[in-house]
Amino acid sequence: xxxxxxxxxxxxxxxxxxxxxxxxxxxxxxxxxxxxxxxxxxxxxxxxxxxxxxxxxxxxxxxxxxxxxxxxxxxxxxxxxxxxxxxxxxxxxxxxxxxxxxxxxxxxxxxxxxxxx
Numbered sequence: 001x002x003x004x005x006x007x008x009x010x011x012x013x014x015x016x017x018x019x020x021x022x023x024x025x026x027x028x029x030x031x032x033x034x035x036x037x038x039x040x041x042x043x044x045x046x047x048x049x050x051x052x053x054x055x056x057x058x059x060x061x062x063x064x065x066x067x068x069x070x071x072x073x074x075x076x077x078x079x080x081x082x083x084x085x086x087x088x089x090x091x092x093x094x095x096x097x098x099x100x101x102x103x104x105x106x107x108x109x110x111x112x113x114x115x116x117x
Contacts, residue, residue: 001016001017001018001021002016002017002018003015003016003017003100003103004017005104005107005108005111007111007114007115010115011031012029012031012108012111012112012115013025013029014028014029014104014107019088020088020090021090022087022088023061023062023073023074023075023087023088023089023090024062024073024090024092024100026059026061026062026087027040027058027059027062027063027064027073028040028100028101028104030059033059033060034059035057035058035059037101037104037105037108038105039057040057040064040101041098041101041102041105043055043056043057043066044066044094044097044098044101047066047067047068047094048068048094053067053068054066054067058076059076060076061075061076061077061087062074062075062076062087063075063076064097066094066097067094068094069093069094070091070092070093070094071091071092071093071094071097072089072090072091073089073090073091073092074087074089075087075088075089
C-alpha cells in the first residue's frame with residue numbers, strides 16, 4: 001500500500017494507491033467530517049486497553065469496525081447502492097490501522113504548519 005500526503009486548495013488529503021482503499025481514504029480525510037483522528041485513536045485505545053471488545057466509528061459513508069486484532073472498513077451505503085458503486089470492504093490488522101492513523105496525524109500537523117505560513 002502506497003500512501004501520500006497532499007494539500008489541495010488548503011485541504012489536507014491522505015491518498016492511498018489502489019481503488020480498494022477508497023473507503024479508508026474517505027474515513028481518514030477528516031477535514032469535512034464530524035469525526036477526528038483523535039476520535040478514531042480513542043476507539044482503538046479502548047480496544048487495546050481492554051475497555052471494549054468492539055468499537056465502531058465512521059463518516060457518512062465509510063465505517064470502521066475495530067476489534068483486538070482486525071479492523072474492517074466498509075461502505076455504509078451497502079444495500080442502498082449497487083455493488084459497483086460501493087467502496088470496497090477491506091480488512092487491516094488493528095496495529096496497521098493504528099499506525100496509518102498515527103502517521104497521518106503527524107503528517108497533518110506538518111502540512112498544517114506549512115499552509116499556515
